Amino acid sequence: MPYSLGIDSSTQSCSAIVIDTDTGTAVAEAAVNFGERLPHYSAPSGFIEGSADGVVHADPLMWLDALDLLLEDLGKLCDLSKVAAISGAGQQHGSIYLNDQWFYAVDTLDSTEPLSKQIQPCLARATSPIWMDSSTRKECAEIASAVGGDSIVCKKSGSIAVERFTGPQIRRFYKNDEAAYQKTERIHLVSSFLCSILCGADAPIDTGDGAGMNLLNIQTWEWDDELLDATAPALKAKLPEVSQGSSKVGVISEYFVAKYGFTPGAEVVVFTGDNPSSLVGMGASQPGKVVISLGTSDTFFAAMPSVVADPNGCGHVFGNPAGGSMSLQCFVNGSLAREAVKDKFAYDWEAFTSAFSATAPANNGNVMLPFFSPEISPRIELEAPLLAGTETFVNWQEADSAIRACVEGQFVNMKLRSDWMQLKPEVIYLTGGASKNDAIAQVVADVFQAKVQRLAVTGSVGLGGAMRAANSVFGSDLGALGDQFCQPQADSTIEPQVEAATYTSTAARLDELLSTHL
Numbered sequence: 001m002p003y004s005l006g007i008d009s010s011t012q013s014c015s016a017i018v019i020d021t022d023t024g025t026a027v028a029e030a031a032v033n034f035g036e037r038l039p040h041y042s043a044p045s046g047f048i049e050g051s052a053d054g055v056v057h058a059d060p061l062m063w064l065d066a067l068d069l070l071l072e073d074l075g076k077l078c079d080l081s082k083v084a085a086i087s088g089a090g091q092q093h094g095s096i097y098l099n100d101q102w103f104y105a106v107d108t109l110d111s112t113e114p115l116s117k118q119i120q121p122c123l124a125r126a127t128s129p130i131w132m133d134s135s136t137r138k139e140c141a142e143i144a145s146a147v148g149g150d151s152i153v154c155k156k157s158g159s160i161a162v163e164r165f166t167g168p169q170i171r172r173f174y175k176n177d178e179a180a181y182q183k184t185e186r187i188h189l190v191s192s193f194l195c196s197i198l199c200g201a202d203a204p205i206d207t208g209d210g211a212g213m214n215l216l217n218i219q220t221w222e223w224d225d226e227l228l229d230a231t232a233p234a235l236k237a238k239l240p241e242v243s244q245g246s247s248k249v250g251v252i253s254e255y256f257v258a259k260y261g262f263t264p265g266a267e268v269v270v271f272t273g274d275n276p277s278s279l280v281g282m283g284a285s286q287p288g289k290v291v292i293s294l295g296t297s298d299t300f301f302a303a304m305p306s307v308v309a310d311p312n313g314c315g316h317v318f319g320n321p322a323g324g325s326m327s328l329q330c331f332v333n334g335s336l337a338r339e340a341v342k343d344k345f346a347y348d349w350e351a352f353t354s355a356f357s358a359t360a361p362a363n364n365g366n367v368m369l370p371f372f373s374p375e376i377s378p379r380i381e382l383e384a385p386l387l388a389g390t391e392t393f394v395n396w397q398e399a400d401s402a403i404r405a406c407v408e409g410q411f412v413n414m415k416l417r418s419d420w421m422q423l424k425p426e427v428i429y430l431t432g433g434a435s436k437n438d439a440i441a442q443v444v445a446d447v448f449q450a451k452v453q454r455l456a457v458t459g460s461v462g463l464g465g466a467m468r469a470a471n472s473v474f475g476s477d478l479g480a481l482g483d484q485f486c487q488p489q490a491d492s493t494i495e496p497q498v499e500a501a502t503y504t505s506t507a508a509r510l511d512e513l514l515s516t517h518l
């Protein structure tokens with residue numbers, strides 16, 4: 001069987017994985033860190049530093065240079081002529097603004113010149129706002145008010161108008177530089193931009209990444225006319241087509257054949273957002289499994305059996321590249337909150353972990369909402385945690401109890417905020433830096449009353465791309481690919497150890513604490 005290639009253009013790097021579905025192995029992996037390999041873009045962490053008012057942009061030409069470097073590296077590690085299926089993903093929400101030269105340029109890429117040099121004249125806006133940009137509060141309010149309120153935006157697009165989402169970003173561009181907006185003939189997401197380059201043709205946006213724009217209707221999976229009108233004039237003509245995540249959109253451009261030795265005719269499948277791709281790459285694209293990622297912030301995502309939007313407006317609904325939809329909910333106070341409690345008592349992670357054996361599940365009624373910074377799930381402007389319980393506990397005099405309360409508070413809150421998804425997970429896949437901590441994993445299993453597993457997979461975004469490509473091009477079953485590539489680590493399973501009702505009173509106390517501050 002030929003190989004399948006998955007590409008992940010993320011915030012700090014562009015990486016790739018080549019898989020062989022016959023042998024169930026990764027043939028090659030490579031990564032290009034933007035800051036390290038492309039220092040002349042002055043973006044050590046992948047974005048241009050020093051902007052004011054919440055503006056965070058990146059140079060889209062940097063993503064193209066990284067793609068060239070990545071394929072050059074990858075070609076030294078494996079035989080790229082064996083690749084017959086290609087897909088990938090981009091950091092969500094980021095947007096690229098292209099003029100009328102784009103359509104011809106992407107169709108006639110010259111393998112003797114770098115990609116960046118050929119696309120540079122096509123940019124109608126020199127830089128791209130990315131997901132870290134929070135400059136559009138005003139535009140979010142304007143869009144919501146134009147269509148009748150946040151709840152309508154949420155019902156239509158799967159999320160309330162959110163600062164980092166592409167629609168509000170487009171509106172800000174239109175308001176600040178109308179002439180450049182008028183010159184813009186195509187607006188791409190990071191995913192659809194790179195997909196276009198790879199297949200040498202203007203590519204569609206998939207329903208997974210498209211739903212992160214506040215422009216796509218999650219019932220019809222088509223651009224929503226009312227949201228388009230509320231965002232900027234004549235926007236529909238500037239957007240690509242929408243397609244389902246399994247669509248084949250073209251074959252590899254001659255540029256990559258001549259330059260890196262790909263085989264003509266290698267098929268390209270539509271790209272998606274990094275989170276939808278990770279859902280596939282974690283082996284969780286069918287309902288029943290939930291992924292909880294414990295990184296800087298905590299993220300909860302899952303395939304959904306039906307399309308419902310969060311009535312509270314905190315969560316997001318995206319298209320699931322495997323069909324249907326997925327939910328995603330972000331919790332700002334994740335690892336950094338756990339670290340803040342740990343550091344308050346000058347503990348290391350070992351002492352932090354021991355605190356759980358020194359205390360009992362449900363913590364004798366001592367509870368905490370560990371919000372050290374404003375939270376978005378639920379939306380609450382706090383700068384310090386809320387505590388309830390014994391006097392010594394609320395005065396931060398019980399270290400072990402505070403640590404348990406922090407973690408229990410995080411996951412009981414996560415369960416309460418994700419109830420709208422109507423999921424009954426059989427298994428939770430834990431990933432991210434804190435997932436290796438067994439005590440934290442035990443609290444997750446106990447609160448959600450589900451088995452918790454850690455997967456051997458690293459780089460689930462790129463892997464998801466390679467699996468999707470193999471699924472669409474070779475007809476390989478996604479479930480079978482998951483069995484091959486997404487196996488749990490040996491001895492990593494944690495079963496619930498307490499009864500379902502254990503956290504009922506914790507949930508009630510946390511809700512009570514919240515209601516006094518909302």
Ligand code: ADP
Pocket residue numbers: 294295296297335336338339349431432433434435436437440
């Ligand atoms: P990101 O991808 O957002 O950069 P990671 O997934 O790499 O984040 O996770 C990093 C976090 O993991 C650190 O902020 C740290 O708090 C947490 N972490 C590392 N080791 C442990 C541990 N043993 N127990 C709990 N948390 C840990």
Ligand code: XUL
Pocket residue numbers: 011090091092093131164212273274275
């Ligand atoms: C999701 C989000 C981030 C980006 C970058 O809504 O903003 O997860 O996709 O990873």
